[in-house]
Amino acid sequence: MSYTVESREPREVWVPGSPVEIARLVQRAAEEKLAVVPWGGGTHQGLGYALTGYDVALSTARLNRLVAHEPYDLTVTVEAGMTLAELDSVLAKHGQRLPCEVPHPERATVGGMLASNASGPMRHSFGTPRDLVLGMKMVLSGGQEVKGGGRVVKNVSGYDVVRLFVGSLGTLGVIFEASFKVLPRPRHRRVLRIDGDCLDTLTSADFSLAFLELFWDGQPHLYVGLEGEKKLVESQAKRLRDAVEDDAYAWLRDLPHDHPAPVVLKASIMPSDVLELLRTLPPGAQALASAGVGVVRLFVSPETVPALADTVQRMGGTLVWERAPAALREQISLREFLGDSRPLMQQIKEAVDPAAIFSPGRLP
Amino acid sequence: MDDLRRIVGADGVVTTPGELAVYECDAYTLEKFVPRAVVLPRSTEETAAVVKVLHQRKIPFLPRGAGTGLSGGTMPEEGAVMIALTRMNRILEVDVRNRRARVQSGVVNVQLSKKVAPQGYHYAPDPSSQSSCTIGGNVAENSGGPHTLKYGVTTNHVLELEVVTPDGRIVHLGARTEDAPGYDVRGLFIGSEGTFGIATSALVRLTPLPRAWRTMLAIFDSVDGATETVSAIIGEGILPAALEMMDHLIICAVEDAFHLGFPKDAQAILIIELDGLDDGLDDQAERVMQLCREHRAREVRRATNPIERDAIWQGRKKAIGAVGRFAPSFCTQDGVIPRTRLPEVLRNIAAIGEKYKLRVANVFHAGDGNLHPNLLFDERDPEQVKNVFLAGNEILEECLRVGGTLTGEHGIGVEKIALMPMLFSEHDLALMTRLRATFNPDGLCNPGKVLPSGSRGCAGEFVLRKEQGA
Numbered sequence: 001m002s003y004t005v006e007s008r009e010p011r012e013v014w015v016p017g018s019p020v021e022i023a024r025l026v027q028r029a030a031e032e033k034l035a036v037v038p039w040g041g042g043t044h045q046g047l048g049y050a051l052t053g054y055d056v057a058l059s060t061a062r063l064n065r066l067v068a069h070e071p072y073d074l075t076v077t078v079e080a081g082m083t084l085a086e087l088d089s090v091l092a093k094h095g096q097r098l099p100c101e102v103p104h105p106e107r108a109t110v111g112g113m114l115a116s117n118a119s120g121p122m123r124h125s126f127g128t129p130r131d132l133v134l135g136m137k138m139v140l141s142g143g144q145e146v147k148g149g150g151r152v153v154k155n156v157s158g159y160d161v162v163r164l165f166v167g168s169l170g171t172l173g174v175i176f177e178a179s180f181k182v183l184p185r186p187r188h189r190r191v192l193r194i195d196g197d198c199l200d201t202l203t204s205a206d207f208s209l210a211f212l213e214l215f216w217d218g219q220p221h222l223y224v225g226l227e228g229e230k231k232l233v234e235s236q237a238k239r240l241r242d243a244v245e246d247d248a249y250a251w252l253r254d255l256p257h258d259h260p261a262p263v264v265l266k267a268s269i270m271p272s273d274v275l276e277l278l279r280t281l282p283p284g285a286q287a288l289a290s291a292g293v294g295v296v297r298l299f300v301s302p303e304t305v306p307a308l309a310d311t312v313q314r315m316g317g318t319l320v321w322e323r324a325p326a327a328l329r330e331q332i333s334l335r336e337f338l339g340d341s342r343p344l345m346q347q348i349k350e351a352v353d354p355a356a357i358f359s360p361g362r363l364p
Numbered sequence: 365m366d367d368l369r370r371i372v373g374a375d376g377v378v379t380t381p382g383e384l385a386v387y388e389c390d391a392y393t394l395e396k397f398v399p400r401a402v403v404l405p406r407s408t409e410e411t412a413a414v415v416k417v418l419h420q421r422k423i424p425f426l427p428r429g430a431g432t433g434l435s436g437g438t439m440p441e442e443g444a445v446m447i448a449l450t451r452m453n454r455i456l457e458v459d460v461r462n463r464r465a466r467v468q469s470g471v472v473n474v475q476l477s478k479k480v481a482p483q484g485y486h487y488a489p490d491p492s493s494q495s496s497c498t499i500g501g502n503v504a505e506n507s508g509g510p511h512t513l514k515y516g517v518t519t520n521h522v523l524e525l526e527v528v529t530p531d532g533r534i535v536h537l538g539a540r541t542e543d544a545p546g547y548d549v550r551g552l553f554i555g556s557e558g559t560f561g562i563a564t565s566a567l568v569r570l571t572p573l574p575r576a577w578r579t580m581l582a583i584f585d586s587v588d589g590a591t592e593t594v595s596a597i598i599g600e601g602i603l604p605a606a607l608e609m610m611d612h613l614i615i616c617a618v619e620d621a622f623h624l625g626f627p628k629d630a631q632a633i634l635i636i637e638l639d640g641l642d643d644g645l646d647d648q649a650e651r652v653m654q655l656c657r658e659h660r661a662r663e664v665r666r667a668t669n670p671i672e673r674d675a676i677w678q679g680r681k682k683a684i685g686a687v688g689r690f691a692p693s694f695c696t697q698d699g700v701i702p703r704t705r706l707p708e709v710l711r712n713i714a715a716i717g718e719k720y721k722l723r724v725a726n727v728f729h730a731g732d733g734n735l736h737p738n739l740l741f742d743e744r745d746p747e748q749v750k751n752v753f754l755a756g757n758e759i760l761e762e763c764l765r766v767g768g769t770l771t772g773e774h775g776i777g778v779e780k781i782a783l784m785p786m787l788f789s790e791h792d793l794a795l796m797t798r799l800r801a802t803f804n805p806d807g808l809c810n811p812g813k814v815l816p817s818g819s820r821g822c823a824g825e826f827v828l829r830k831e832q833g834a
Contacts, residue, residue: 070702070704071599072595072598072599072703072704073598073702073703073704073733074598074703075702095601117543127516127520128543130548130551131516131520140791140795144791144794144795145789145791146789146791146792146795147788147789147792148792150767150768150769150787151702151767152700152701152702152732152733152767152768152769152772153512153513153700153732153733154508154512154517154700154729154732154733154734154769154772154773155700155769155771155772156505156506156517156555156771156772156773156774156775156776157769157770157771157776157780157784157787157788158776158784158787158788158792158793158796158814158815159552159555159556159796159799159800159814160506160519160551160552160554160555160556161552161792161795161796161799163519163548163551163552163554164547164548164549164551164552164799166548166551167543167547167548168547168548172547183603184601184602184603185601205484205485205572205573205575206575206641207641208640208641228644229643229644229647229648230644231643231644231647232640232641232643232644235641235643236641236643266543268539268541268542268543268544269541270459270462270540270541271461271462271463272461272462293542294462294541294542295542295543316540316541317539317540317541318539318541318543318544318545320543320545337545338545338546339536339539339544339546340535340536341535341536341537341546341549342546344529344535344537344549344802344803345546345547345549347802348547348549348552348799348802349547351798351799351801351802352795352798352799363546363547364546364547
């Protein structure tokens with residue numbers, strides 16, 4: 001596996017086999033003032049702002065055990081290095097699943113998914129990892145092992161440290177274990193394609209969709225996911241006129257990672273603004289939107305970025321990098337989308353990682 | 365005080381002892397303390413100006429919504445000024461197409477749902493106190509309710525918060541759109557129990573009202589039958605919208621108070637609600653009723669119209685109020701356990717009740733393992749009060765023993781501070797302390813809550829806070 005991030009190579013790759021080993025390595029990094037980037041499957045290392053240092057990749061590859069699966073409690077606890085595909089096969093044995101998707105689940109790890117709050121089409125009905133994680137264990141830059149949350153689905157004991165770490169892009173510590181709430185696997189599933197933009201109908205409460213993805217290549221193409229009891233799936237499919245069967249699920253899930261465009265951005269806007277944003281794209285640019293929630297992956301070339309940033313700003317939305325050359329990230333900030341709580345975020349980074357060793361520059 | 369009156373007007377500052385007494389505690393009545401003053405701002409700007417004044421003079425302060433909290437989160441420390449958000453009760457914006465609404469913190473939870481119901485939406489987190497509690501309070505506690513099993517809790521429904529920081533600045537946590545960039549400071553703030561600042565308004569998600577419901581009431585002659593049914597339903601792959609349980613004492617209280625036709629000799633009642641699009645719901649409901657009968661339900665009733673559905677829910681939502689018939693005081697606990705340990709834990713809770721000679725009435729969210737044992741007592745008897753503290757602690761220790769947690773909804777407040785070290789290591793508590801210090805470096809905002817400090821008691825010992833002279 002290559003450990004390159006934005007054309008930077010680390011000097012070393014560390015692969016600890018236990019939380020105690022992680023702690024020792026992290027303490028060493030603090031003493032030697034090394035910049036450490038925690039590493040799962042490497043599928044989302046392009047997120048965040050430009051890294052200002054990268055000495056060591058700290059891989060969770062050896063921390064990949066199932067810790068506990070309690071099917072009747074609907075909870076599962078795993079080490080962070082387990083891949084999403086492996087987790088899915090564990091849960092499938094009891095007819096359950098974690099409806100969190102990332103591109104390339106055979107490589108992507110649980111820890112990486114949490115650190116990036118990555119999600120796919122199913123976020124339409126189940127939300128993001130932030131909505132499904134129950135508890136987490138991490139190692140901080142002083143070598144301390146800490147935990148947040150627990151293994152139960154209702155928990156307000158203490159501050160919500162778990163929510164803070166989700167999406168923290170490896171800048172606060174190393175996640176080494178996590179617990180999730182799991183859900184029953186649906187009995188039936190169909191994926192249909194509609195070449196058109198009947199979004200208003202599909203986002204109304206008359207439909208209960210598993211997902212609603214819009215692929216744009218100059219024209220809108222809707223992919224509708226239906227899951228559940230057979231009666232529920234069939235009755236909804238019947239009501240979708242001009243729809244054809246097209247099980248493009250795996251393609252939709254992997255596209256944010258696989259698309260060849262030089263730049264990938266993620267815009268979050270109001271669902272009602274999605275088509276308007278897409279119509280501002282130049283010919284040749286493509287996009288994939290979770291249309292019901294207003295999250296749009298934009299597959300563009302570098303010169304499109306400033307105009308996109310202006311449009312998203314005008315729409316009151318936010319824009320972040322998912323893939324871009326380091327030079328572009330340094331040239332165009334996008335940090336204004338962090339808003340007026342950025343100083344607070346900086347104080348949090350200093351409070352949690354005072355040694356400043358974890359993925360420096362990436363956040364905030 | 366004059367500075368505060370200049371900001372909020374003379375009628376916005378309460379200082380007379382008679383009026384202040386109203387604010388001496390929330391719904392956790394075991395500890396009371398009268399605030400130095402209560403200030404009632406009408407806007408975010410007024411709130412920020414008030415906090416600035418207090419911060420400059422190093423006067424401690426704390427926010428309060430409707431005071432329905434059950435852990436003493438709004439009990440003031442000595443000399444603290446209370447900032448009540450109840451006058452900030454406007455719904456500012458409703459955007460049905462994008463399923464969002466912006467509300468001031470003082471908006472009552474159920475009022476938001478009522479406002480958007482005609483358009484087919486509701487605000488999903490529905491605590492049993494929803495006809496009084498405020499959105500701001502829900503944010504502070506990360507409140508849940510009976511429908512969290514399917515719909516989640518407050519943090520899953522709040523997109524952005526407007527917050528007055530403890531030094532009087534106004535910041536926005538989260539974003540109006542999904543996946544706010546940077547750290548989830550919004551998520552960190554939710555559930556911080558008023559110790560990180562004051563949320564003055566929130567942008568929340570609206571959820572479509574389900575097109576159809578199937579609501580069932582199953583009556584059992586044993587608690588075990590009811591708890592086994594809960595596991596069986598989950599094991600079948602059915603995820604109800606709500607799955608609630610009430611035991612014998614609660615059934616009697618509710619029946620005496622509301623005459624809903626609950627049999628007073630039943631040992632447990634389960635309320636099971638399925639919701640969604642109409643197709644397929646009947647099949648699921650049939651399966652659920654079958655499972656109830658397989659686990660020894662004496663009778664299973666199904667609501668056939670909205671009136672019958674409401675009657676079933678009345679019994680649940682008013683249960684805790686009805687308990688007042690049996691004792692002058694009660695203390696509602698809030699532990700969470702893995703669902704599968706319910707039968708064993710309920711038996712042990714009954715034993716703890718017997719040990720301390722206290723009656724225990726259980727009503728709770730069985731679907732997510734969130735228990736609400738209600739300890740019935742008379743607060744005028746110090747021996748009973750002491751027993752309530754001891755029994756409460758033992759119940760929470762039991763929850764931790766089986767891998768649960770201290771609180772599912774009501775928060776730590778002052779009530780459970782002494783137990784925090786049982787759940788969290790010193791490193792865990794140190795991290796939380798550092799995070800609190802980034803928001804609240806001077807420690808003026810709602811001090812004495814959530815995190816143990818040197819001055820608060822140790823596990824096993826309790827001190828009844830003195831009441832100030834009436």
